[in-house]
Amino acid sequence: MYAWRAANGKNSEKKRRMANEADFAFRQAFALCPWSKDTVTGYVHLLISENRFSDAVQVVETALEMGPHSAEFDPLAQEVRSHGH
Numbered sequence: 001m002y003a004w005r006a007a008n009g010k011n012s013e014k015k016r017r018m019a020n021e022a023d024f025a026f027r028q029a030f031a032l033c034p035w036s037k038d039t040v041t042g043y044v045h046l047l048i049s050e051n052r053f054s055d056a057v058q059v060v061e062t063a064l065e066m067g068p069h070s071a072e073f074d075p076l077a078q079e080v081r082s083h084g085h
Helices: 002-008 012-032 037-049 053-066 070-084
Strands: none
Touching: 002 012, 002 037, 012 037, 037 053, 037 070, 053 070
16 A cells, blocks of 8 residues: 555655555565565565666576475566566
């Protein structure tokens, strides 16, 4: 919800505040389950939208190492790496 509001907010102050809340919520969810596809994908896309490519790479690489189904994150890893270059 925070990520959606950050992307679709009417004014820059509210968008910034919602982006900060989305970042915090994603960090909490990622700490609890770093292999959740929804969490990792949502967080990576938030980070990319904020031009935080090195953070996005770190999140996806952690998911690749930690998850029982880490191969699911290969396409996302490629996407992140293509944005960073």
